[in-house]
Amino acid sequence: MPNQSSTETIVFHAVGDVTPRRVDYGEAPESLFAKVHQRIKEADITFCQLEANLSTRGCLQYRNHTTWYGRAHPENVKSLIFGGFNVVSHASNHCFDYGPDSLLETIDVLRSNNIQVTGVGKDIAEARKPAILERKGIKVGFLAYNSMLPVEFEAREGKPGCAPIRVSTYYESQDFGAGMPPRIITIPLEDDVRAMEGDIRNLRNQADIVIVSMHWGLHHIPGLLAMYQPIVGHRAIDAGADLIVGHHAHLIKGIEIYKGRVIFYSLGNFAQETPHHLKPPPGAYARRTSMTYRKWQQEPGWERYGGAVDKRYSMMAKGIISKRAIQKVSFSPGWINQKAEPELLTRTDPRFDEVLHYLESWCQELGTALTVEGDEVVVGQRLPIVAPEQDAWKNQPPG
Helix, strand or coil, X not given: CCCHHHHCCEEEEXXXXXXXXXXXXXXXXXXXXCCCHHXXXXXXXXXXXXXXXXXXXXXXXXXXXXXXXXXXXXXXXXXXXXHCCCEEECCCCCCCCCHHHHHHHHHHHHHHCCCEEECEECCHHHHCCCEEEEECCEEEEEEXXXXXXXXXXXXXXXXXXXXXXXXXXXXXXXXXXCCCCCEEEEEECHHHHHHHHHHHHHHHCCCCEEEEEEECCCCCCCCCCCCHHHHHHHHHHHHCCCEEEEECCCCECCEEEECCEEEECCECEEEECCCCCCCCCCXXXXXXXXXXXXXXXXXXXXXXXXCCHHHHEEEXXXXXXXXXXXXXXEEEEEEECCCCCEEECCCCCHHHHHHHHHHHHHHHHCCEEEEEECCEEEEEEXXXXXXXXXXXXXXXXXX
């Protein structure tokens, strides 16, 4: 009889930001994932980033009046169940929009429906506690952290919230010309990074494979990474993480291979039902931050899921996992329609190449090769790194 520990493999799927609201809209919760649920469920373990609370409790925190959409009815958990998700991160810049009662109800709603949650909790100890799932004798552990931290969102001793990776921002002049854009320096808080490293090392003693979820980065800005992201990602891998799945940017971003481990800097949106088209409740107002950074015109029919064209691009990451390692990492390009519903594309669909070509430029800057195999794209060997356009001056000869 073959050695099960060395021959068995399982499949892992991960997607980015998900905010189910079908029940709030008076629609069937199953409709959100109707086009993708069968593909998602082909995996043994499925992960997503849950953006909004699933709760009717709490009240909108006064610091977060622009994010009034951070809560949805608990019955929307039926969308996640139908989609096939069995582990989620809830560590995000929306986890505390409606305070502790809403966050704690969300945790209860997920767990009572057999969906494990990590990255949040009744205190910092619970927020840093991993979720561990076992399939075919293979234990996969999950940790989740949030760098998009409004004041008071972090968990502390005796206080609910999320597991933080706090970041400081500094600005440095790069040019003698007045008003020229500065260099933006972002430095993660060392205490938080060391706490993450300790969590990962502890989890390595409990699980065969460690996957770390990061809510981080620059939202709405194509391709660009913040300085702190590779620092945190590399240190997570140095501590023992096997895979990093990032989100929050609301756009897909580049993929890096570091010491043989893959970092998805942003999986993009997957089913992000954000009701910007609706009037906010009294005392709150909507803010379209993407318009601050990018100019675009809302197309007719896209009021329910608006934004620039590349906000429609998505992906589902896939890992083939054994007891010893993640043997292969790939992804399926995706597309989001006017109702925030995701679809996974086949190779014959022209949108497949549109998504792939968009992502390839960011991957090339990170030295990562992408190879199409059927309807999937395999994350492969490193390429010579191409300097980003904003740093091109570094490679110019003097004179």
